[in-house]
Amino acid sequence: MANRPYIVGNWKMNGTRALLAEARAIDRGAARAAGVRVAIAPPFTLINPMADAVQEIGVGGQDCHVQPSGAYTGDISAPMLKDAGASFTIVGHSERRAMHGESDAVVLAKAGAALAAGLDVIICVGETEAERDAGQAESVVCAQLQGSLPTGEDVAAKVTVAYEPVWAIGTGRVPSVDDVSAMHRAIRDRLVAIYGEDGAGVQILYGGSVNAGNAAELLSADEVGGALVGGASLTAESFLAIVVAA
Numbered sequence: 123m124a125n126r127p128y129i130v131g132n133w134k135m136n137g138t139r140a141l142l143a144e145a146r147a148i149d150r151g152a153a154r155a156a157g158v159r160v161a162i163a164p165p166f167t168l169i170n171p172m173a174d175a176v177q178e179i180g181v182g183g184q185d186c187h188v189q190p191s192g193a194y195t196g197d198i199s200a201p202m203l204k205d206a207g208a209s210f211t212i213v214g215h216s217e218r219r220a221m222h223g224e225s226d227a228v229v230l231a232k233a234g235a236a237l238a239a240g241l242d243v244i245i246c247v248g249e250t251e252a253e254r255d256a257g258q259a260e261s262v263v264c265a266q267l268q269g270s271l272p273t274g275e276d277v278a279a280k281v282t283v284a285y286e287p288v289w290a291i292g293t294g295r296v297p298s299v300d301d302v303s304a305m306h307r308a309i310r311d312r313l314v315a316i317y318g319e320d321g322a323g324v325q326i327l328y329g330g331s332v333n334a335g336n337a338a339e340l341l342s343a344d345e346v347g348g349a350l351v352g353g354a355s356l357t358a359e360s361f362l363a364i365v366v367a368a
């Protein structure tokens with residue numbers, strides 16, 4: 123059976139409890155869009171209250187530590203996310219890779235920690251503008267996949283890949299549909315090389331400046347199974363317009 127389109131909101135470092143009203147409205151809207159799978163990754167502080175406030179949508183983390191517990195001041199572990207009500211976590215977002223120096227090896231370790239805690243993982247990959255201009259976009263993304271994707275029995279079913287060109291995040295700029303299709307086909311080939319036939323079922327999300335106006339076109343590109351949405355996921359109105367477009 124084909125996967126339902128998967129639309130995930132990444133709230134980043136935005137939101138206090140006042141924003142739970144938007145999550146409730148998104149949850150009500152998602153209940154009317156049964157053909158679409160919807161989730162939000164709020165800041166850590168909102169995972170537990172959001173999980174209690176919603177019924178239809180998934181709630182997840184934006185990152186996790188590689189260790190389950192210990193002397194890591196300020197960090198949050200995958201078992202803690204699970205305990206708070208998360209069902210998945212994002213790992214390897216380009217903001218973590220760039221601002222926290224996370225290598226593919228660290229992303230791989232975080233993905234493994236998440237799976238060990240019983241969470242699904244969304245693993246982000248994407249090239250910088252300089253890498254695209256140098257004609258290296260596909261090789262960079264394929265190397266990130268090779269280095270960041272956990273392997274093992276039954277792992278593919280718990281993995282989602284998000285292709286997020288770094289230069290499209292929060293900029294209002296998006297790749298052409300042809301470029302999105304070409305990259306997503308290359309990612310699919312790599313997933314099949316890594317996971318065998320299970321790689322055909324891994325959902326590949328596009329992320330980077332998705333909004334109500336461009337969602338339908340971006341989601342129509344080859345091998346695009348949904349979207350990872352930043353800024354436009356912060357209000358029910360803009361996020362649900364993307365859900366409806368899916």
Ligand code: PEP
Pocket residue numbers: 132286290291292293329330331332350351352353354
């Ligand atoms: C993101 O950071 O994951 C993202 C896609 O952000 P935006 O939609 O704001 O570009």
